[in-house]
Amino acid sequence: MLQTSTLKFLKDLKKNNNKPWFEKNKSVYLEAKEDMDSFVGQVIEGFGKTDPEIANLHPKDCTYRIYRDVRFSPDKTPYKTHMGAYLNKGGKKVPTAGYYLHIESGSSMAGGGLWMPQAPELNKVRQEIDYSFAEWKKVLGDRNFRKHFPDGLDQGEILSRPPKGYDDQNPAIEYLKLKSFIVTRNFTDAEVQSKTFLKEILKTFASMTAFVQFLNRSLE
Template identity: 50%
Template sequence: MIQKATLQFLTELKKHNDKEWFDANRKKYESAKDDIQQLTQQLIDAIGAFDSNIAVLQPKECTFRINRDVRFSKNKAPYKTNMAAYFAKGGKKSTNAGYYLHIEPGASFLAAGCWGPEPAKLAAIRQEIDYNFSDWNKLVTSKTFTQTFKNGLSQEQVLLRPPKGYDEHNLAIQYLKLKGFIVTQTLDDALLTSTTMVKEITKMFKVAQPFVDFLNTAE
C-alpha cells in the first residue's frame, strides 16, 4: 500500500513545482521515495512469483527519477508530479514488454504491454500477430482479459492505413494498425492506500502476463 503522506506530497508538489519548494520539502520527498521503493520491492516479489523475469530485478532498476528532462519541452516545471515503476526483463531501460504502475493523486493507473516500440520491434510484433493471429485473438478476447481491461487495447497510436506489407482485409488489421500495444486500468486513491493494493494490482498484472509474454516472443 501507499502511505497517504506520499499522495499528499505529490499533491503539494503539483501546486508548488519549483526548486525552492522542493528543497524545503526534501525530507517529505525522501520519505515518499522510500515508500515507493518499498512498494516496488513488494511488487517485484509478487509479480516474480508468476514471471521469473521480474523476480531478479531491484527497485532502482524499475523506478524513475522525479526530475523532468526539460531540454526539449515547453513545460519547464522541474519535477514530475507522479512516481512510477516499470517491471520488465532488463528493467525500465529495456525495450521489452512489461508491467507499469503510475502513482499520481486522482490520476493513477496501471498498464501492461509495449508502448511505442522502435520500428524493428514494432515490425516484429506485427509479424508475430499476423503469423499467430489465432493465439493472439484468444488472448485479447478472452473473458478474463476483457473483464479486467474493459477498454481493450489503447487506441492512442493507430495508423489510418494498413502498415506496409499488410492488406486492409487481413483478419488482424485492427491490431496491425496499432503503433503500441497497451492495456490500462485506472486506480483510485482509496485502493492505493488500502492493505489489499498489492494483491489487487498483482491480480491484474497476472491476467496480463500471457499478453506480455506474446509481445516478448516477437524478435
C-alpha cells in the same frame, strides 16, 4: 498499500512545481520515494512467483527519477508529479514488453505492454500478430484479461492507413495499425491507499502475463 503522505506529497507538488518548494520539502519527497520503493519491492517479490523473469529485479532497476528532462520540452516545470515503475525482464532501460505502475493523485493506474517501439521491433510485433492471429485473439479474449482491461488495447496511437505490406482486408488490421500495444487499469486514491492495493496490482499484472509474453516472443 501506499501511505496517504505519498499521494499528498504528489498532490502538493503539482501545485508547487518549482525548485524552492521542492528543496524545502526534500525530506517529505525522500519519505515518499522510500514508500514507493518499498511497495515496488513487494510487487517484485509477489509477482516474481508468477513471472520468474521479474523475481531478480530491484526497485532501483524499475523506478523512474522524479526530475524531468526539460532540455527539449516547452514545459519547463522541473519535476514529474507522479511516481512510476516499469517491471520487465531487463529493467526499465531495456525496450521489451513489461508491467507498469503509475502513482499520481487522481490518476493512478497499472498496466503495461509495449509502448511506441522502434520500427524494427514494431514490424516484428505486427508480423507475429499476423502469423499468430488466432493465438493473439485468444490472449485478448481471455476472461481474466478482459475482466481487468474491459476496454482492451489503448487506441491512442494508430495509423490512418494500413502499414506497408498489409491491406484493409487483413483480419488483424485493427491491431496492425497500432503504434503501441498497451493496456491500463485505473485506480482511485482510496484504492491506492487501501490494504488490498498490492493484491489488486498482483492480480492485474498476472492477468496480462500471456499478453506480455506474446509481445516479447515476437521481439526475439
